[in-house]
Amino acid sequence: MAFKYRRLDAEHAAQWQALRLEGARDFPLGFLVTLEETEATSLERAGQILGAGAQRGIFEQDELVGFCGFRRTLLQRMRHRAEVGPFFVTSGYQGTDAASQMMSGVIEEARSKGVEQLELFVDTQNARAIRFYERLGFERAATYRDSVRIDGVSHDDYFMTLRLAGQDVT
Ligand SMILES: CC(C)(COP(=O)(O)OP(=O)(O)OC[C@H]1O[C@@H](n2cnc3c(N)ncnc32)[C@H](O)[C@@H]1OP(=O)(O)O)[C@@H](O)C(=O)NCCC(=O)NCCS
Numbered sequence: 001m002a003f004k005y006r007r008l009d010a011e012h013a014a015q016w017q018a019l020r021l022e023g024a025r026d027f028p029l030g031f032l033v034t035l036e037e038t039e040a041t042s043l044e045r046a047g048q049i050l051g052a053g054a055q056r057g058i059f060e061q062d063e064l065v066g067f068c069g070f071r072r073t074l075l076q077r078m079r080h081r082a083e084v085g086p087f088f089v090t091s092g093y094q095g096t097d098a099a100s101q102m103m104s105g106v107i108e109e110a111r112s113k114g115v116e117q118l119e120l121f122v123d124t125q126n127a128r129a130i131r132f133y134e135r136l137g138f139e140r141a142a143t144y145r146d147s148v149r150i151d152g153v154s155h156d157d158y159f160m161t162l163r164l165a166g167q168d169v170t
Pocket of ligand 1: 023027029030031085086087088089090093094095096098099100121122123126127128129131132135
């Protein structure tokens with residue numbers, strides 16, 4: 001399958017919001033927001049969030065099949081770093097090349113902007129996502145204790161990093 005990576009804008013609000021609802025409902029380990037918080041986001045608000053320019057999408061033709069956050073740290077002393085997340089591919093496209101191509105798009109964009117380190121947090125129980133990130137070269141840098149509480153139950157996150165400088169990771 002041929003996928004296309006691109007920045008999301010307000011015009012993608014409805015598709016993006018539909019994927020967020022699926023993700024928050026079916027993959028609570030993969031999202032910080034709850035389903036209720038996601039449902040409270042109006043399409044107008046979704047458009048405003050996308051307009052800020054920190055969300056990327058992976059498309060099959062005109063269909064948005066996955067999305068991720070991509071935020072570069074702006075302070076001068078941290079401009080070599082960027083945070084990735086949330087990171088989600090709709091269930092019908094999990095196990096295809098969509099997630100890998102979305103991360104390849106992020107890596108390529110990051111490199112083009114001079115970013116040398118990608119960073120993300122992942123629930124220590126999210127085995128599929130951890131395997132996916134490690135396959136792409138991310139390493140566990142630290143364990144973040146009690147980072148989120150899902151329905152009152154404490155969860156730990158791994159803080160994972162991917163070094164982009166001086167190594168071929170794509
Ligand atoms: C995380 C995500 C983007 C990865 O995309 P994907 O298409 O599922 O990833 P892939 O199929 O390419 O790779 C998954 C890997 O995990 C493996 N895997 C699948 N289920 C697994 C499990 N229960 N435990 C361990 N590994 C598992 C697969 O075999 C594959 O590894 P391999 O390439 O060595 O065979 C996608 O699963 C997703 O959107 N999940 C829900 C949201 C989420 O959790 N996001 C991460 C937030 S930090």
